[in-house]
Amino acid sequence: xxxxxxxxxxxxxxxxxxxxxxxxxxxxxxxxxxxxxxxxxxxxxxxxxxxxxxxxxxxxxxxxxxxxxxxxxxxxxxxxxxxxxxxxxxxxxxxxxxxxxxxxxx
Amino acid sequence: xxxxxxxxxxxxxxxxxxxxxxxxxxxxxxxxxxxxxxxxxxxxxxxxxxxxxxxxxxxxxxxxxxxxxxxxxxxxxxxxxxxxxxxxxxxxxxxxxxxxxxxxxxxxxxxxxxxxxxxxxxxxxxxxxxxxxxxxxxxxxxxxxxxxxxxxxxxxxxxxxxxxxxxxxxxxxxxxxxxxxxxxxxxxxxxxxxxxxxxxxxxxxxxxxxxxxxxxxxxxxxxxxxxxxxxxxxxxxxxxxxxxxxxxxxxxxxxxxxxxxxxxxx
Numbered sequence: 001x002x003x004x005x006x007x008x009x010x011x012x013x014x015x016x017x018x019x020x021x022x023x024x025x026x027x028x029x030x031x032x033x034x035x036x037x038x039x040x041x042x043x044x045x046x047x048x049x050x051x052x053x054x055x056x057x058x059x060x061x062x063x064x065x066x067x068x069x070x071x072x073x074x075x076x077x078x079x080x081x082x083x084x085x086x087x088x089x090x091x092x093x094x095x096x097x098x099x100x101x102x103x104x105x106x
Numbered sequence: 107x108x109x110x111x112x113x114x115x116x117x118x119x120x121x122x123x124x125x126x127x128x129x130x131x132x133x134x135x136x137x138x139x140x141x142x143x144x145x146x147x148x149x150x151x152x153x154x155x156x157x158x159x160x161x162x163x164x165x166x167x168x169x170x171x172x173x174x175x176x177x178x179x180x181x182x183x184x185x186x187x188x189x190x191x192x193x194x195x196x197x198x199x200x201x202x203x204x205x206x207x208x209x210x211x212x213x214x215x216x217x218x219x220x221x222x223x224x225x226x227x228x229x230x231x232x233x234x235x236x237x238x239x240x241x242x243x244x245x246x247x248x249x250x251x252x253x254x255x256x257x258x259x260x261x262x263x264x265x266x267x268x269x270x271x272x273x274x275x276x277x278x279x280x281x282x283x284x285x286x287x288x289x290x291x292x293x294x295x296x297x298x299x300x301x302x303x304x305x306x307x308x309x310x311x312x313x314x315x316x317x318x319x320x321x322x323x324x325x326x327x328x329x330x331x332x333x334x335x336x337x338x339x340x341x342x343x344x345x346x347x348x349x350x351x352x353x354x355x356x357x358x359x360x361x362x363x364x365x366x367x368x369x370x371x372x
Binding site for chain 2: 076077079080082083084086087090091093094
């Protein structure tokens with residue numbers, strides 16, 4: 001199954017012989033998410049905020065309405081902070097020459 | 107694998123996620139939809155109720171903005187600086203739908219005309235406007251992926267109108283993403299195997315306005331070049347989206363090491 005990446009507003013899903021397509025692996029380590037540290041931070045945040053209301057472990061046991069109403073304010077700020085940390089981390093790890101410009105506050 | 111589809115940011119959005127609980131998958135999809143709609147509303151250029159609209163139609167040049175707006179603008183200013191102005195939310199906002207008097211307006215179409223200090227946004231003039239169009243959808247994709255990861259999901263795809271982020275695998279295989287031929291929408295020019303990263307494509311061929319028989323791209327480029335479409339892989343969707351837009355405006359930009367061009371159409 002291949003998902004289409006397009007620049008247009010609508011898109012279609014197409015079936016291709018994805019197993020046989022040429023795939024010189026363009027992926028390089030530097031371009032990937034730092035999933036290890038990212039997941040660790042996410043786990044910590046999840047413990048602090050997301051699951052704090054439910055008392056349950058492992059799943060989001062609240063209804064969507066409860067979940068969004070109770071957690072939106074905190075989680076919006078935390079999500080933004082996590083995102084900025086992730087972006088900054090990518091620039092730091094890539095040894096960007098633009099480090100002088102990195103005045104984001106995560 | 108659970109699949110959810112909805113509309114936001116005037117485009118089709120799709121989630122695919124691996125979960126052993128349908129209820130959890132549905133709750134996550136609802137949460138992502140809620141945040142996508144919230145971002146779409148809050149940062150709409152045209153919606154009179156959006157925070158952005160209020161700021162663009164201000165009656166004073168120093169304003170208090172929300173925490174999230176301040177963070178987004180910080181990001182936008184950061185990207186404006188590292189792309190040497192090729193990605194500029196003030197240029198996009200100030201020149202949007204303007205087809206004449208360019209020379210008069212251009213000095214105000216720059217991020218240099220505003221600064222953010224905490225929650226205080228100050229403009230140097232009343233003309234400069236902001237358009238988060240090239241940032242918020244990508245931000246929403248990253249936020250969606252974060253929500254999934256926070257909930258313990260390890261394999262998922264988020265696709266908001268072609269701005270794509272993935273983690274894990276699709277039924278044991280790397281995610282397979284087709285990049286559409288800008289000249290033939292029924293064909294893919296390339297298939298990319300994506301793993302724990304994001305892919306965005308920018309081009310002039312799909313989103314444009316036609317005025318008096320002449321096409322105007324949704325991406326404003328002051329200097330013409332031959333690039334029709336470019337696709338970028340990056341660790342975050344914001345990075346992929348910003349750099350694909352910036353490169354379309356200026357193909358000579360030097361890229362940070364973690365940003366990779368995977369496809370170009372001249």
